[in-house]
Amino acid sequence: MATEKTAPTPPAAMVSGGSSGLGLVIARRLLARGYAVSILGRDADRLEAARIDLAGANIDPSRLIAVVANATSPDDTQRAVEAHLGAFGRLDALVNVVGRSDRGRIEDLDAQTLRELFDANVISALQCSQACLPALRQTRGAIVNIGSLASRVAPRFLGGYVVVKHALAGLTRQMRMECEADGVHVGLVCPGPIAGNHSPNRYGVDADSNVPADAAAPGGGAKLKQLDPVDVADAALRCIEKREIEIIMPAKTRLLMGINAISPKFADWILSRKSSK
Numbered sequence: 001m002a003t004e005k006t007a008p009t010p011p012a013a014m015v016s017g018g019s020s021g022l023g024l025v026i027a028r029r030l031l032a033r034g035y036a037v038s039i040l041g042r043d044a045d046r047l048e049a050a051r052i053d054l055a056g057a058n059i060d061p062s063r064l065i066a067v068v069a070n071a072t073s074p075d076d077t078q079r080a081v082e083a084h085l086g087a088f089g090r091l092d093a094l095v096n097v098v099g100r101s102d103r104g105r106i107e108d109l110d111a112q113t114l115r116e117l118f119d120a121n122v123i124s125a126l127q128c129s130q131a132c133l134p135a136l137r138q139t140r141g142a143i144v145n146i147g148s149l150a151s152r153v154a155p156r157f158l159g160g161y162v163v164v165k166h167a168l169a170g171l172t173r174q175m176r177m178e179c180e181a182d183g184v185h186v187g188l189v190c191p192g193p194i195a196g197n198h199s200p201n202r203y204g205v206d207a208d209s210n211v212p213a214d215a216a217a218p219g220g221g222a223k224l225k226q227l228d229p230v231d232v233a234d235a236a237l238r239c240i241e242k243r244e245i246e247i248i249m250p251a252k253t254r255l256l257m258g259i260n261a262i263s264p265k266f267a268d269w270i271l272s273r274k275s276s277k
């Protein structure tokens, strides 16, 4: 007797901060690769605009949901996972994209600003990961955290951003060691400045500011070509599918990380010549 074949369930991914910028590009690449995708963001209008934009890319609408959720809230992230599983029945990957940059001198960094940056860049990844882990264990899935070159080096004038992106690298590493036994992979993508619609004064560096004007530029004035967001999104996909541990972009900056491991003094000297003074 012939048995009726059922279509295999597509893999499914959740993207925190998927309503704009890099997160939106990652969501688009995941959909193109055949994933069902849930995107999370706080602003309902922005999220709906992103959903319509993504759905226009000729995809089956049943493969995409948008969930209004604050990634730093345990209740919201739990509700988001329930909505995701209700729609798709499985979770294979979580991409933690939520994050916020900063500018300023450490001397002027106030504790409240650092707490807010920590919430946006570290607590968001922690809450989403904790909420998703039970479902990811079922599929032996993957978590990808979006760090920055500031997760690995410390150029001047990035305010509290270096502090929190270094913390995110630590969170990623410890979580990977702990989750390995359950078959869940945890990776980190560390991009340099990404091309996009950055407002000229996104970081509030004005004439009265205590930092040089070029620190306001993406990458804090680092002499680097801006990355194509599609390349960064594809790096996140490699973390999921090839189980890459850490991807540093652009590739030429990896040499600096290698030098840093051997001689932090030499690495500081190189960085001080290649970034805002």
Ligand SMILES: NC(=O)c1ccc[n+]([C@@H]2O[C@H](COP(=O)([O-])OP(=O)(O)OC[C@H]3O[C@@H](n4cnc5c(N)ncnc54)[C@H](OP(=O)(O)O)[C@@H]3O)[C@@H](O)[C@H]2O)c1
Binding pocket: 016, 017, 018, 019, 020, 021, 022, 023, 040, 041, 042, 043, 044, 046, 047, 069, 070, 071, 072, 097, 098, 099, 100, 101, 120, 124, 146, 147, 148, 149, 191, 192, 193, 194, 195, 196, 218, 219
């Ligand atoms: N842009 C760059 O040049 C660059 C370079 C290296 C690394 N990165 C990293 O890449 C990531 C994305 O950067 P981006 O420039 O693309 O950011 P972005 O354009 O500011 O987008 C941030 C996204 O996250 C959402 N979001 C923010 N806080 C949230 C929260 N608490 N809960 C849920 N959603 C939240 C935003 O929507 P709502 O505001 O509506 O919530 C938005 O969709 C960040 O981690 C950043 O540090 C960026």
